[in-house]
Amino acid sequence: xxxxxxxxxQEVPLTWLREGEAGIVSSIRGGYGRxxxxxxxxxxxxxxxxxxxxxxxxxxxxxPFRGPLEILVRGTRLALGRGLAEKVFVxxxxxx
Numbered sequence: 690x691x692x693x694x695x696x697x698x699q700e701v702p703l704t705w706l707r708e709g710e711a712g713i714v715s716s717i718r719g720g721y722g723r724x725x726x727x728x729x730x731x732x733x734x735x736x737x738x739x740x741x742x743x744x745x746x747x748x749x750x751x752x753p754f755r756g757p758l759e760i761l762v763r764g765t766r767l768a769l770g771r772g773l774a775e776k777v778f779v780x781x782x783x784x785x
Contacts (some may be wrong), residue, residue: 703746703769703777704758711747712779714740719776731776739763740777 700715717740719732739762740746749766750759757768769777 700778700780703748703760703774703779704771706746706748706779706781708748708751711745711782713782714742714744714746714777715780716742716778717776718778731773735773735777738767739765745782746777746779 701712703712706712717732717735719730744762747761748758749761752758755771757770758774759766759768760774761767
């Protein structure tokens with residue numbers, strides 16, 4: 690398993706947070722799909738769900754074996770697949 694050292698204030702993918710850890714969304718990186726539309730589609734979908742820069746996110750549950758993440762955003766629980774969650778970058782909060 691990959692060792693991940695993370696200090697407070699470092700920008701990391703949402704998938705790096707463990708259950709009970711919180712972070713502030715810093716950016717959404719759509720990646721490279723088939724042209725500009727595919728990239729923007731993922732970013733827009735995440736933003737429509739409330740994952741915008743500056744928003745606090747709490748990881749409620751992380752399913753094993755690359756399963757989905759259950760997160761709390763703006764008082765709403767969402768389930769995100771790992772592929773989509775890897776596009777969200779957060780700055781880990783201290784001792785939440």
